[in-house]
Amino acid sequence: MGETASSKPLTIAIAGLGTVGVGVIRLLETNRDLIAARAGRAITVTAVSARDRSKDRGVDIAPFAWEDDMTALAGRGDVDVVVELVGGADGPALALSRAALDAGKGLVTANKAMVAHHGLALAEAAETARAPLKFEAAVAGGIPVVKGLREGTSANALTRVYGILNGTCNYILSQMEASGADFDEVLAEAQALGYAEADPTFDIEGIDAAHKLAILAAIGFGARIDFDAVDIVGITGVRAADIAQADTLGFVIRLIAEADIADGHLLQRVRPCLVAKGHPLAPVDGPTNAVVAEGNFSGRLLFQGAGAGDGPTASAVVADLIDIARAQGGPGEFGAPFAMPAAQLQPFTPADPGERTERTYLRFTVKDRPGVLAEITAAMRDADVSIESLIQKGRAEEGGEVLVAMVTHEGPEAHVRRALDLLDGSESLTGAPLVLPILAS
Amino acid sequence: MGETASSKPLTIAIAGLGTVGVGVIRLLETNRDLIAARAGRAITVTAVSARDRSKDRGVDIAPFAWEDDMTALAGRGDVDVVVELVGGADGPALALSRAALDAGKGLVTANKAMVAHHGLALAEAAETARAPLKFEAAVAGGIPVVKGLREGTSANALTRVYGILNGTCNYILSQMEASGADFDEVLAEAQALGYAEADPTFDIEGIDAAHKLAILAAIGFGARIDFDAVDIVGITGVRAADIAQADTLGFVIRLIAEADIADGHLLQRVRPCLVAKGHPLAPVDGPTNAVVAEGNFSGRLLFQGAGAGDGPTASAVVADLIDIARAQGGPGEFGAPFAMPAAQLQPFTPADPGERTERTYLRFTVKDRPGVLAEITAAMRDADVSIESLIQKGRAEEGGEVLVAMVTHEGPEAHVRRALDLLDGSESLTGAPLVLPILAS
Incomplete structure (x- = not known):
């Protein structure tokens, strides 16, 4: 606003021109004026890369430079931010992402697998380079x-x-x-x-x-x-x-x-x-x-x-780009991708689910013969599982399989597992029981 | 992160020590380490102002400088951001807010009336001063x-x-x-x-x-x-x-x-x-x-x-402060309070609701006598209002008042208003009709 820097467009390269990549191009075109007003400057695609250059995608990619090797996008002088929409936890997506951050460029990605597996290393690279790393589109599509x-x-x-x-x-x-x-x-x-x-x-x-x-x-x-x-x-x-x-x-x-x-x-x-x-x-x-x-x-x-779809996902990708454009690229403005610096994130020990208490839904498929209910309820008693309600659903037409469903009172998950262990191998059961927790309010 | 600037605390002054002001002090204390990790530096209260210094609020305000005149908070050299929690569209809250922004300080406010009436002028002042103006807490409490x-x-x-x-x-x-x-x-x-x-x-x-x-x-x-x-x-x-x-x-x-x-x-x-x-x-x-x-x-x-309450509102106020602390105060980092610069916001002409179409719920209280339903439905017909369903609820115990409720098909609001005009002054009606639109899906 008023500064020279604000009138310089934010230039981006897009790797991956599937439905989301095309959605981003379409969104930047459709909402161009509004985006420039909100971002304080234009957001402009300068280069793209995908598997097949000639494929008809319904958008004109002729104005953009083309790279056969997507990693080359990270080396281009006319690119401020690389948008990675290729997918896959490793391989080309990760190579491109590392190269972009190492070159001091911003990275915007929708790649949940890559962030889940390598997010920490990528955040460290971004923090070292003082470059933005953003991944709104990686979680829950268009929801910010x-x-x-x-x-x-x-x-x-x-x-x-x-x-x-x-x-x-x-x-x-x-x-x-x-x-x-x-x-x-x-x-x-x-x-x-x-x-x-x-x-x-x-x-x-x-x-x-x-x-x-x-x-x-x-x-x-x-x-x-x-x-x-x-x-x-x-x-x-x-x-x-x-x-x-x-x-x-x-x-x-x-x-x-x-x-x-x-x-x-x-x-x-x-x-x-x-x-x-x-x-x-x-x-x-x-x-x-x-x-x-x-x-x-x-x-x-x-x-x-x-949670998905080209429009909502593109909305999230471009929101990240607008955030980057607004910050105008000064060093230190982007903060930590995971809310606090990667080095300060805690290595929590995973909790033991067996120590948690919850109510549980259990469903057994059993043979239609005497004593089955007694066998199941005895296992529950022996494992200290308290039954809140039980439904036995009458015999199916063929096969004589019967459904027994129950909801337990709140209790340790370990007890439910013990009850299932007691029933393991029982000839009364015709299949593996289904265990569904009841979501705590 | 690594810069000298990042270790300097963000200093704030709080004007107004009602439940929200006390909530902010309590929140900054309770979540102190976490806030410092996320903000990249500590957020510290240095001064406060309220009506009554001696009132017991359940938090110790002795460590903070006190100003009897809240506007003086804007002039203090030891304050980066003024937090306005006084309320009221005009008066002291507005005077303080203007003074803070004119002094180049940041302003965080929960004051919806002030922002609704003077938001544009305040945004212009903030943009001129290149100072942050944030009001997350003014809308929907703790919801960002x-x-x-x-x-x-x-x-x-x-x-x-x-x-x-x-x-x-x-x-x-x-x-x-x-x-x-x-x-x-x-x-x-x-x-x-x-x-x-x-x-x-x-x-x-x-x-x-x-x-x-x-x-x-x-x-x-x-x-x-x-x-x-x-x-x-x-x-x-x-x-x-x-x-x-x-x-x-x-x-x-x-x-x-x-x-x-x-x-x-x-x-x-x-x-x-x-x-x-x-x-x-x-x-x-x-x-x-x-x-x-x-x-x-x-x-x-x-x-x-x-949507309200001291905890959620304090959560929104402190989120704004963390955003400001993260940006580290460099000029131009804060962007426009209303998403685009105040000068670019459009002066839209208000729409004429009468031109919109909707489904409508209408409730009449009428005298329990013959011909009333005919009178109402005739007015609807004459005004081109199409009735989708109608319920007449039997006579109340005393007074003989009867309730007639209907839902119209989708149609112009102006038609419904015309029908009500036709019925205006009717001796059959015992009170003003209630008109409730049906929210479009």
């Missing part, structure tokens, strides 16, 4: 939750951060709920609609949500990012019958990513959970994401919105 | 929604910003809903619980929500702040019977503050609305606030949390 935790709740000691961080899983679970259909059928439908990838493993096994959780936990708790410590259970074991039972009991089922701090131990978990219908996360359906942060002064905050 | 719109959605052209911005009204309406009690009774209860002021006018007449809306509209739409253009209706006309009717029809009633842009015209309104039970704002109850922002790339975003 990285900023929300890094800056919005910065005055608070957070006690707990949790939410719905994977739109594919949330779409599948809420669709199962709405239609009564089973997992495989809804997954196929989600793939047809573009809500699930051809290879959905990262999503349905909870890995994608775990990447995002590890990032939020680092920012929220001042923790050294520790993806390997995230305890992960995906949604493939959830049946339509579980959703129906949960409904009867007053719950919906959601894949919940959750981190908390207790006694200096950090617990990070991704698990399908029963969520009480009155809880703010219960009505979150479809591919929507939502994050709850509980601070010691702010109380409970909720951030909700589109 | 000023930051959310200023920075989180900065890449977007927003089409609509709306939400629940007054915790007192939301407490009263959701309590009326839960208990079936009428307005006066619940207001008295809210006053006893501290959710409503002794003089609740600003809250229940919608003025407080309008202050906040005008601030959000300026940031979200790049508009010159224009509090006088906000169309305001409070909640005093809502009866328990309306809430019951709304429930029957699938709605709850909430005080909604809403702004949108269409054809270059800015519409700003605060009104009790019927909100469909499936809408994300419907489950927001008690003193909670929630804001929805709809961007052309981000899609719909929701921010929710505690």
Whole structure:
């Protein structure tokens, strides 16, 4: 504003021209004047790189310089910030990111896997170079939750951060709920609609949500990012019958990513959970994401919105670019990517989940024969698990398999595991039991 | 980080030691180490001012310099940032704020009335002085929604910003809903619980929500702040019977503050609305606030949390201070308080609400005699208002007053007003009709 520096455009290079990369180009074009007014200067694409130069993407990339080797973007003198939209924890994305920061350029990335695995090293590189490293788009798409935790709740000691961080899983679970259909059928439908990838493993096994959780936990708790410590259970074991039972009991089922701090131990978990219908996360359906942060002064905050898609993700990428443009590039203005300098992030010991207490939903599929209920309830008694409610659902048409579902009173998770150990190998069970925690309010 | 500047504390003066001022002192003390780690330096109170020096506030103010005249805080050499927590649109708060910015000091304020009335002039002063002006705590308590719109959605052209911005009204309406009690009774209860002021006018007449809306509209739409253009209706006309009717029809009633842009015209309104039970704002109850922002790339975003209280408000004040401390005070780092420079904010012409279309809930109290329904429905027909559903509720015990409630199909608001004009002065009506819009999804 009034300075010469403010009229110099912020120049960017984009690596990766998939839907998000194209979305960024389209957004910068559509909202050009408004972005310049808010950023204090224009944001201009100068160079791009992708696998295939000639592919028709619906946007004209002819005005931009082209690099076959994306790492070369980091060496260009006409680039202030590299936007990494290639994906993958390692490989070319990481090489480019390191090269950009080492060259003193800013880095904006949507790459949750890379940040979850290498965020600490990248933050150190950014801090050393006094260059901005920003990754709003890596967590919860268009929801400004990285900023929300890094800056919005910065005055608070957070006690707990949790939410719905994977739109594919949330779409599948809420669709199962709405239609009564089973997992495989809804997954196929989600793939047809573009809500699930051809290879959905990262999503349905909870890995994608775990990447995002590890990032939020680092920012929220001042923790050294520790993806390997995230305890992960995906949604493939959830049946339509579980959703129906949960409904009867007053719950919906959601894949919940959750981190908390207790006694200096950090617990990070991704698990399908029963969520009480009155809880703010219960009505979150479809591919929507939502994050709850509980601070010691702010109380409970909720951030909700589109968790994926080219528009929302581009919105997050460009918000990062506007932040960088506003700061005008002076040294030391960008602060620490994880809210405090990487060297000050604490290496928390992972917490032992077995010491935590919670209410639990347990579902057994059992043979329809006398004594099965007695066997299960005896195991619960012997493991000190107290049963709050139990539903036995009548015999299925074929096979004679019966569903036994129960909710326990609050108790140590270790007791539930002991009960399951006691039942392990029982001839009464026709399959592995499903254990779903009930999300604490 | 590594610079000499980073180890120099950010020094602040606090004007106003009510619950929020005391909350800020307590927060800075409780979370001291964490704040220093995130801010890159300590944040230290050096001076305070309030009406009564000797009052016991539960915190020790002896270590701070005291000023009887709060404006003197702006002249102190040992103060980087003045925190204004006095309140009131004009008078001492405004004098202090101007003095602080004119002296080149930063200003952090929770004063929604002052920002709604004088925000533009204050922003100009801040931009001229290259000093930070921040007011996260002025809108929606602990929810980082000023930051959310200023920075989180900065890449977007927003089409609509709306939400629940007054915790007192939301407490009263959701309590009326839960208990079936009428307005006066619940207001008295809210006053006893501290959710409503002794003089609740600003809250229940919608003025407080309008202050906040005008601030959000300026940031979200790049508009010159224009509090006088906000169309305001409070909640005093809502009866328990309306809430019951709304429930029957699938709605709850909430005080909604809403702004949108269409054809270059800015519409700003605060009104009790019927909100469909499936809408994300419907489950927001008690003193909670929630804001929805709809961007052309981000899609719909929701921010929710505690809208008031000393802890949440202090959380927002200190987040602003951490932002200032992080920026380390270099000139030009703070950007524009309203997301773009004050001189670039547009003076939008207020929109004519009569040209908008919506569905409307109308409630008449009428005499229990023949022909009344015919008179009302004829007026609707003559004004081109199409009725979607109508409920006539049987005679009350005494007085013979009958309730007629209806929901219209979507149509111009001007038509509804014409129908009411036709009925104006009718001897069939025993009181003024209540008109509540139905919030568009």
